[in-house]
Amino acid sequence: MLNTISNLIIPLMVLLIVIYGLYKNNNIYDSFTDGAKESIPMILSMFTSLLGMMLGINIFLKSGFLNFLLNFIKPIFELLKIPVEILPMALMRPISGSSALAILNNIMSSFGPDSLIGIMASCIQGSTDTTFYVLTLYFGSVGIKKIRYSLKVGLLADFIGIVTSIIVVKILF
Amino acid sequence: MMNKIWGFFIISGSIYCILTGRIDVLNKEILESSNETFKLIVKIFPVLALWLGIMNIASSSGLLNRMSEKLSPVLTKLFPDIPYGHESLGLIASNIVVNMMGLGNAATPFGLKAMKSLQKLNKKKETATRSMITFLAINTSGVTIIPTTVISMRLMHKSINPTIIVLPCIMATIISLISALIIDRVFYKRNTNA
Known part of the structure; x- marks a missing residue:
């Protein structure tokens, strides 16, 4: 039970963020690549x-x-x-x-x-x-x-x- | 503080190695540490890039701000210096939630992004702010409810009850977290009065 919750949290988070981004009509792909660049x-x-x-x-x-x-x-x-x-x-x-x-x-x-x-x-x-x-x-x-x-x-x-x-x-x- | 401890680590370790005649160990470690750091960085880098990308979607779509506003009433009590509804609150909350689930590797990028956001509020760029210290006090004391690494190691060693540690862990975590927050307040008050 605890393991299932802990396994679900990351995929659900990604899903929620992507769905919300699309719903708000954002350039989600560009946002992703721009954000990833900050890591350098x-x-x-x-x-x-x-x-x-x-x-x-x-x-x-x-x-x-x-x-x-x-x-x-x-x-x-x-x-x-x-x-x-x-x-x-x-x-x-x-x-x-x-x-x-x-x-x-x-x-x-x-x-x-x-x-x-x-x-x-x-x-x-x-x-x-x-x-x-x-x-x-x-x-x-x-x-x-x-x-x-x-x-x-x-x-x-x-x-x-x-x-x-x-x-x-x-x-x- | 860091200067003294770092110096102590190097001086005491080196002298002890020389006294016990293990200069080869010393030589090896001095070179090995750069190698080890590189390996660690290589491990962190892709995960960091991935999560910063995903968090940026949340940030530009306004999801992060919405979350920050919802959490503000609670979190601004812990972080009185952060303006109401500031995006760092949402990032801090994500870091804490993911950490609670025992997903330390995924939590780090949120934490780093939160630090970056807190740095924007910082006037003296090389000095830690009160909010940063409180945030790291929470992080270093640990907020894990489900210690996934430990549980999987217990499974590996064929424990009869691998999750038996969850309850004592939660108790110890809560006590150390509360102490961390109290100690943080005490030090803050002492530093501002002095």
């Missing part, structure tokens, strides 16, 4: 911001420095009886969507998707978004350089989302 300058300005972000994130993640830092946080997790394996996932989620997904995949294959940690990790992945990526992409596309307090807001919200996921799953399951 957007992509160009996104490329450089994404490149910078990717360089920083890749060096940081692949260096293993994060795992080194994890050793200091582990005892707190053990004290709270939260599976330690969730930690890399939680730290990675705001920084890199694909790495978080890779960790989620690992957790599911080693603990099973229906284990407590499997559900916890699924919930973290599903309830937050990759803050660094979103900010880089969206601000980069319009050439914003001063992002003011947006990163702080994004990261704090991620932290709350991740903590809530852990608590909700611990209570429900």
Whole structure:
């Protein structure tokens, strides 16, 4: 049921837009090609911001420095009886969507998707978004350089989302 | 803020690599990141062009404006700086709705178009506006009701109940979304008072 709705939304949207355009006697084909052209300058300005972000994130993640830092946080997790394996996932989620997904995949294959940690990790992945990526992409596309307090807001919200996921799953399951 | 974090990522990562004697990893990553970015851009580009085209039909036929007007009473409470009925409201709403359905890839072009529209209202072109930050606070905290990627991954791993995570996900999403909006307001107030 939910899947059907989610599969229908995009085709219905396209259909509605095209029908409305024809009904209003618009040059819908020209509108389409003109609009699609706007993507070129957007992509160009996104490329450089994404490149910078990717360089920083890749060096940081692949260096293993994060795992080194994890050793200091582990005892707190053990004290709270939260599976330690969730930690890399939680730290990675705001920084890199694909790495978080890779960790989620690992957790599911080693603990099973229906284990407590499997559900916890699924919930973290599903309830937050990759803050660094979103900010880089969206601000980069319009050439914003001063992002003011947006990163702080994004990261704090991620932290709350991740903590809530852990608590909700611990209570429900 | 971004300067410091970016610097921290590069410096801490590089030094740690050198200290642990994995300079080859460092070399590889420095070159690999440009490659990876290119692949990502190649993936985004066609989807972006497609949706910007379709959205332009909605925009020139007036559908977007009609939608924006309908949504204005609600959305202008969240975005008090956007003029009533401005087209960015319709784009923001489309982005949020598509995101809710877990269609992140399709939602991005609407979001980018919304940013472009918000940029038109911006007086200082290189500085983020209040509305942009609120919009991205909503986006980064996530609004997904049906996390399609996670569900399909759970299916792949033969979960007995792949959709069991929907309810806890919705609860966590709502709480993080509300917190994001509150934090956004607090920071905004603090920034304007200072």
